Amino acid sequence: MTASLAPASTARQRDPEERRRSRQRSLRGLAGLVLFFAVWQVLFELHQLNPLFVGSPSGMARSLYHLFATGSIWPDLRESGIEFVLGFLIGAGSGVLLGVLIGWFTFVDDFLDPLIAAFYATPYVAFLPLIVVWLGIGVWAKVAIVVWAAFFAVLINTIAGVKNTPPEYLRVARSFCIPRITLLRTVVIPSAVPYVLAGLRQSIGRGLVGVIVAEFFLASKGIGFFITSATTTFRANDAFAAIFITAVVGLALVRGVGVIERRVGRRWGLTTKS
């Protein structure tokens, strides 16, 4: 029996000790962030940092305010956002679909396993020049890199989820004479859900890297492009503002999936402690 599938013995209510500990953790995390920005600001004020290349938290804040107040960041944000969402949907969607098929037909999995492992281990941005050759430098090249980034993370996790369907569940289904196709729908896919969610969470970070890096090289718009142009024109505060936006978006998306994961975990009584 896998540990992650052991039913939680206690009911839904978390005990006060655990709640106190979690509040303490959040407070300390917040303090860490504040400290980081404070040290950075102090170093800047003491003229230890070159404002052309590094900037300061206060400068970054001003820059952020300016970018949103004038709305000048929106076209770039929209461009990157479309690339990311399209690529993520296509990559994750096909990853789940193919993952279920490959995980289900062990014969296919035997054939593809080394190939998939190799693709997953290869830094996908290495394919960027080739993608440019294939698709040009338009939006689709950047969508493709996100698809690539998201696809393999979701695929690998989905395959693992399908293959790790607890054998005792399969035995229950067999005892009740459940047809194989129904078995897939009623047992295999639901029991793979936590794995799929973990894959989605991983692929968000990978997809964001894909967008930014692609835009470094082949864009005249988008957050990645904004970062390069701000840096090369010595607008360090603007560059940091854009990086900050990326970080917030990434964190929000990862947290969002995390919330879904925890909700599924609680509802199903899985112990998904990270």
Add this chain to the structure above:
Amino acid sequence: MSAGELLIDDATIRYTTGGRDVLACDGVSFTVAEGSFIALVGQSGCGKTSLLYAMDGLIPLTRGRISVNGSTVEGPGKNRALVFQSPTLFPWRDVTGNITYGIEGTTSKAQANRVASELVELVGLSGFERHHPHELSGGMQQRVNLARALAVDPDVLLLDEPFSALDAQTRENMQRELLRIWRERAAGGRELTMIFVTHDIPEAVYLADRVIVLGSRPGHVRADVAIDFPRPRDLELKRDAAFQEHVERISLLLDGQDTA
């Protein structure tokens, strides 16, 4: 015509695990009349679970034959249902969803829900229909496990040490409940043949009409003891001298194997 008549003839189960050849059962034979309650007792490793799985059709016989109502068992079938040792409920389904699992493909949703609400009542889980398995205690999970098996309306119910993980008090409670459910089914015109695997001898004597004692390595029938206490049986029965005598006799039969 009898519906739950079970015939085990020369059942032999051999399988390989980890490169080792294991003879789980060797030439086990007995017959079970419709509607009777049989307990299979034996020490761990005597192949009693293998034998039960073979009756369900989950594992094949190497030699011999098992038949229900005259037709040979070749795989899982609708006339048998298995109550697993661990509840193995699906965590993503609530109590109702778990109970209807075995009949969803063959009945309408409305009918399945009707069956589920009857069974929820029968196993004493009213009010917990929408709960998920992890919100239930071990005893309640086993009630759902039992209801899920009853939902397919089998002729033969196969139970694999279903109460072994429960604490003593819950276990006795469940034993009494099981007898009540079995009796109520029979009163409703649905005779149910019970095959109950356990290593708990008092449990076997309390529940069964016949206790079949299996010897170990390989599993074989060592004794077939009739238990003719009147029914309905009260838990008080366990303090009866005649009850104790049965328990002791069966214990001796079980131990005999290892000292011999």
